Amino acid sequence: MSDVVPPPLTIVQPGQGREGNLGSIGVVFKLWGQDTGGAVSIVEHPFPVGALVPPHLHTREDEYSIVTEGEIGFRSGDREVVLGPGGYITKPRGELHAMWNAGTVPARMIEVISPAGFEGFFRDMADLVAGGPPPMDKMAALAADYGLQFGNAEWLPDIIARYGLNPPSGAQ
Numbered sequence: 184m185s186d187v188v189p190p191p192l193t194i195v196q197p198g199q200g201r202e203g204n205l206g207s208i209g210v211v212f213k214l215w216g217q218d219t220g221g222a223v224s225i226v227e228h229p230f231p232v233g234a235l236v237p238p239h240l241h242t243r244e245d246e247y248s249i250v251t252e253g254e255i256g257f258r259s260g261d262r263e264v265v266l267g268p269g270g271y272i273t274k275p276r277g278e279l280h281a282m283w284n285a286g287t288v289p290a291r292m293i294e295v296i297s298p299a300g301f302e303g304f305f306r307d308m309a310d311l312v313a314g315g316p317p318p319m320d321k322m323a324a325l326a327a328d329y330g331l332q333f334g335n336a337e338w339l340p341d342i343i344a345r346y347g348l349n350p351p352s353g354a355q
Contacts, residue, residue: 203309
């Protein structure tokens with residue numbers, strides 16, 4: 184017999200998981216880093232019609248997205264695509280990317296984050312937003328804590344116009 188202890192079994196039933204509001208999109212926590220030995224974390228993001236996640240990049244993790252409802256547009260580097268249910272995309276660390284609801288109905292995607300840890304940003308941001316519109320200095324400090332960097336993208340105004348998006352303040 185081996186002395187190796189298997190990882191704990193984590194079960195998340197459909198409809199379960201802590202929910203939060205990130206401002207432009209929502210978040211539902213499914214698997215935390217502590218559930219996976221730090222390998223990955225998994226969240227779901229509901230995207231209301233008109234939602235935009237402004238251009239940003241991650242310095243510590245890669246993201247893998249799977250669209251499950253509606254249509255979500257992605258821009259990563261100089262590549263742009265709109266994916267429907269069942270579409271997958273990788274968003275490598277260090278590359279400026281943005282996401283938006285590209286359709287006329289609410290959309291949803293699953294986000295796999297590797298390695299885990301960035302789910303803490305979503306938790307902390309949801310807590311900040313719950314108290315009302317957060318001050319820019321607090322949002323900037325939170326982003327810096329998690330290695331998140333926002334960037335200006337010359338292509339953003341075109342995407343906002345083409346899809347009729349509602350950018351968060353400061354995202355244009």
